[in-house]
Amino acid sequence: MPKSLLRTLGLLAAGAAIPTTMMAVQNARAAESTxxxxxxxxxxxxxxxxxxxxxxxxxxxxxxxxxxxxxxxxxxxxLDPHSSYMDAHDFQQMKLTTDGNYGGLGLTVQAEDGVVKVVTPTEDTPAWKAGIKSGDYITHINGKLIYGSTLDEAVDQMRGDPGTKITLTIVRPGRDKPFDVTLTRENIVIKPVKWKVTDNIGIININSFSKQTGADTRAAIAGIDKALGHKPTGYIIDLRDDPGGLLDQAIETADAFLDHGEIVSQRGREKDDIERYYAKPGDDAHGLPIIVLVNAGSASAAEIVAGALQDQRRAVVMGERSFGKGSVQTLLPLTDDTALRLTTARYYTPSGRSVQEGGIQPDISVPQLSDPDYKDRPKFREDDLRRHLINEAKVDDSVLEADSKTDPRFAATADQLKKQGVNDYQLSYALQTLSRLAPAGSGTRVAQALPPTSADIPVAN
Structure with missing residues (x-):
């Protein structure tokens, strides 16, 4: 038989086997699925x-x-610390928080090992004024042990009518004994954005990302210009202890300081499930120098803003490594009064960094020397939470953070700074840095204002 005919018959035989092979694969897949x-x-x-x-x-x-x-x-x-089921009671609590019409203490808390751990106190609330700090543990409420109670039960006890008192027993790592703090509940209405001017520098303090944060940030920039009668030397965006909030408001806030480029992307389970958000033309800050302040309490939406401005070379980030929450939660309604709060994506900075676990690393690390406990008090971050999402690209900086050698730039003690009138060293350091850019002979002018109160207080994302 000619070789050409043999080859032809071989090809035909192979071709006849193709459908059989495909059927075998399909059958195997069906069997696996079954x-x-x-x-x-x-x-x-x-x-x-x-x-x-x-x-x-x-x-x-x-x-x-x-x-x-x-x-x-x-x-x-x-699954992870941020996915949860919301029943009718949880919905009611969320509504109270969103409306801002409740008496409370101003704490963002997390359940851990049967006790309540403070994620961050919100500025200008009773908890913040009383000196409660991120990483503190609440073990008793009004002398009653809350170990083993659910987080909802503890939160319900801490809420109450404005003007009523409550005593919390605090365990603070670094201190030998627990101590009691008595607070008076207030009507919690968070002002998402506040501003003031010091030494010709505009300071914009963003406490949360609610429905008005983006608009209030733009209003703050305009208010600073109006108070001075001219453009400031630069801006300090204070995102310290900001627990986050709404993604769209983080995007709008970052957009106020950018005129082009990517702000953030969110990526789901599938490789092609990517959504990118970009800045629109027009920089409200007119390209003036910016310093962003972050610390271990800066989370989620705050990290989106800091990461966008850092990656776009629009701002210098100062302070301490941020919280490291790089996941997106979606509220999925189940019934009229129940919903699923499910982690559906991770977000990434413009350079493609995931801040999950690792957080935003400051360009210039500045310790809060004015806090007498800053060395002894452990920092509480996302990677301390059980079952947090893993970031394979996380940079391990534990050795650097554990370095006990004193940086000669930061050798002052809290008592020394207090005598000098410095109550916030990180802010003071940022002001001194920007002041070097001021024209010679420029005067000092101080002004401040609070924007119209927003009744929208976000659930921290």
């Missing part, structure tokens, strides 16, 4: 078995509603 489905059904059967056993044999009578909610909470808690 096996997975069967395993899922087995797991659901196991869940129902446990559910029925608890209903029938648990020492105290239970309700199906509580058991199912507990199961849902446990499922979401196994």
């Amino acid at each position: 096996a997975q489905d069967n395993d899922t059904y087995k797991q659901l059967d196991q869940f129902m078995n446990v559910f029925q056993k608890v209903r029938a044999d648990y020492v105290d009578k239970t309700t199906d509603k509580d058991l199912i909610k507990g199961a849902i909470d446990g499922m979401l808690a196994s």
Whole structure:
């Protein structure tokens, strides 16, 4: 038989085998899918078995509603610290927070090991005025141990009518003994943006990212110009202890200082699930120098703004490494009064950095020397939370943060600074840095204002 005919027959035979091979692959995939489905059904059967056993044999009578909610909470808690189920009670609490019509202390808190851990106190609230700090543990409320209580139960106890008093027992790492703090509840209405002028420098303090933050930031820039009658030397954007908030307001705030380029991108599970957000033409700050202040309490939306301005070379970031929350939560309605708060994406700075775990690293590290506890008090960040999302590209700076050698630039003590009238060393350092850019002979002028109060207080994202 001629070789050409043999080759032809071989090709035909191979061609005939192709459909058979494809069918085999499809059958294998179908079998794998069926096996997975069967395993899922087995797991659901196991869940129902446990559910029925608890209903029938648990020492105290239970309700199906509580058991199912507990199961849902446990499922979401196994994912990451920021995914959660919101029942009718949680919805009501969110509404109270959003409306701002409640008596409280002004704390963002997290449950940890059966106690309540402070993420950050909000500026100008009772907790902030009382000196409660990020990383503090609340163990007792009005002398009653709260160990083992749910976070909702603890938050409910801390809220109450404005004007009423409450005593919290605080355990602060670095201190030998717990101590009590008595506070008076206030009506919590957070002013998302405040501004003032010092030494011809505009200071814009952003405390949260609610529905008005972007507009209030632009109003602050205009207010500074009007108070001075001319442009300032530069701006300080204070994002310290800002727990975050709404993504669109972070974008609008960053856009106020940028006239082009990417601000942030968010990326979901699939490779092509990417959404990018860009600055619009026009820089409200007219290209003037900017310093951004961050610390371990600067999270989420605050990190988006700091990261965008840093990557676009628009600002110098000073202070301490930020919190490191680089995930996006989406509110998915389930019924009229329940919803799922689910982590659906990670966000990235313009250069492609994920701040998850690692946070925003300042260009110039400046310790808060005016805080007498700053050396002994551990910093509380995203990577301290159980089951936080892992960032494979995270830079390990634990050795640098543990360095006990004193930087000669930062050798002053809190007592020495207090005698000099310096109550906020990081802000003072930023002011001195920008003041070097001021024209010779320029005077000092001080003005300040608060924008119209916004009733929108965001749930920290």
